Amino acid sequence: MEVLRIATSGSVDDGKSTLIGRLLYDTNSIPQDKMEALHAASKRKGLDFTDLSLLTDGLVAEREQGITIDVAHIYFSTPTRKYIIADTPGHIEYTRNMVTGASNAQVSLILIDARRGIVEQTYRHFFIANLLRIPYLVVCVNKMDLVDYSEARFNQIREDFQQLLDTASFKAQEVKFIPVSSLYGENVATRTNTIPWYQGDTLLEYLEQITFDQEDSRHPARFPIQSVIRPRTNAYHDFRGFAGKVSSGQFQVGDEVISLPSGQKSNIKTIEQFEKQLTAAHARESVVITLEDEIDSSRGNMLVKPEQAPELRKELTANICWMDQQLLTAGKTYLLQHNINRVKAKVQQINFVTDVTNHTRTTDKTSMGLNDIGNITIRTAQPVFADSYHENPANGAFILIDEFNNTTVAVGFII
Secondary structure: OOEEEEEEEEOOOOOHHHHHHHHHHHOOOOOHHHHHHHHHHHHHOOOOOOOHHHHOOOOHHHHHHOOOOOOEEEEEEOOOOEEEEEEOOOOHHHHHHHHHHHOOOOEEEEEEEOOOOOOHHHHHHHHHHHHOOOOEEEEEEEOHHHHOOOHHHHHHHHHHHHHHHHHOOOOOOEEEEEEOEOOOOEOOOEOOOOOOOOOOOOHHHHHHHOOOOOOOOOOOOEEEEEEEEOOOOOOOOOOOEEEEEOOEOEEEOOOEEEEEOOOEEEEEEEEEEOOEEEOEEEOOOEEEEEEOOOOOOOOOOEEEOHHHOOOEEEEEEEEEEEOOOOOEEOOOEEEEEEOOEEEEEEEEEEEEEEEOOOOEEEOOOOEEOOOOEEEEEEEEEEEEEOOOOOOOHHHOEEEEEOOOOOOEEEEEEEO
């Protein structure tokens, strides 16, 4: 059964946690003991209804303040498919959490409060979804019950959001607007008579219909080697395999491959997974590959197909989201983690910082602060086997790490 990964986002109190709780409730994904705990917690808060948002607000601070602070991953399923939802924070100071939560998403679900319309965080979250090139975008205009289910209000918000879509550099494969009331479950998983002017799909109906390339076969084949397998037994004394996870594309037995950075070539002899012999390995599958020839490859190297080999780069231009309290300035050095490789890197230049509310670029910035999004040039001590994020997201992203305290300070997307 295929898995659909969804990232929810929106401003504070737009109802993200309640919407997710409603999805779980309407798909019978909440165990009875959890429902009883929800009833009790809601009564303690003095509510005369069950607060479904408590399902996802797992931290004590989140429950006390009634806000989402950290990313919560929620799992549920229907007869059609499995779902993983990343419930990301709405506060601007937790933008970095939103980036990490949305990094593997196939669907970006942006909530907008029908009373307030588009606000700064809407711009920010849409910009991040655009930066991450998330193919499907669902805009849920929530709390329609508080604007008397006004069709005119819904249309106005859709027109305002369309202006954002028109300015985006990346065009989502599909954009869907849905009027909902997550508190009452209207148009979330079930239809409602209170919004007769909307004849489209409910949120769940739309999510059930989305199709995508589960195997990521459109992208070039990349196999970062995590370890070399050499069993110390008489039965397998001559076995030498390369263990790792296919980051993108696919490999088949018999394929010619080249090992980077050495450039040595061979052909795939076997593809093994536990005790199974496979004929092919696809993206996100962990396997052991053996080759026809004894070539020099070790941890940190990468197997690719010769006709799809990436460029070895020591200078990278990348869009980044800065995630640290300390400012980024040109000349600073960090550790750059790309796949399993970690190399020293120096920030050569800050090219520009983007104002996410109007997509304008400031080119005279000398630093970047917490949650800033901009473009920088980096020089690495050793070459990295990277693609542009546009061509291959799985091999085009990296993180920057402070080498003194081991803190992740930025996430980057290579151009």
